[in-house]
Amino acid sequence: MLESMKGIVKTSENHLARLLFKIAVEMAKLENMLAAINDMDEATMRRLHIRCVNEVKKINGILTMEDAVRYQRSDE
Numbered sequence: 001m002l003e004s005m006k007g008i009v010k011t012s013e014n015h016l017a018r019l020l021f022k023i024a025v026e027m028a029k030l031e032n033m034l035a036a037i038n039d040m041d042e043a044t045m046r047r048l049h050i051r052c053v054n055e056v057k058k059i060n061g062i063l064t065m066e067d068a069v070r071y072q073r074s075d076e
Contacts, residue, residue, distance in 0.1 A: 040048075058065065 059067075
């Protein structure tokens with residue numbers, strides 16, 4: 001029974017690792033496309049990073065495109 005559970009957990013870990021890798025690749029593609037079309041200085045990038053870290057903590061990682069668009073259109 002214990003070995004069976006270990007196998008199930010290991011299979012789940014491998015599946016999640018593959019999915020996270022695919023997501024990371026897609027994020028890298030998006031980041032590179034955005035960097036290519038935006039000219040952002042270091043100070044602005046630092047402020048954006050801090051804002052995003054705080055936002056992800058606050059919303060527990062659940063961000064929608066609609067939320068991001070609303071933020072970008074506001075003066076927050």
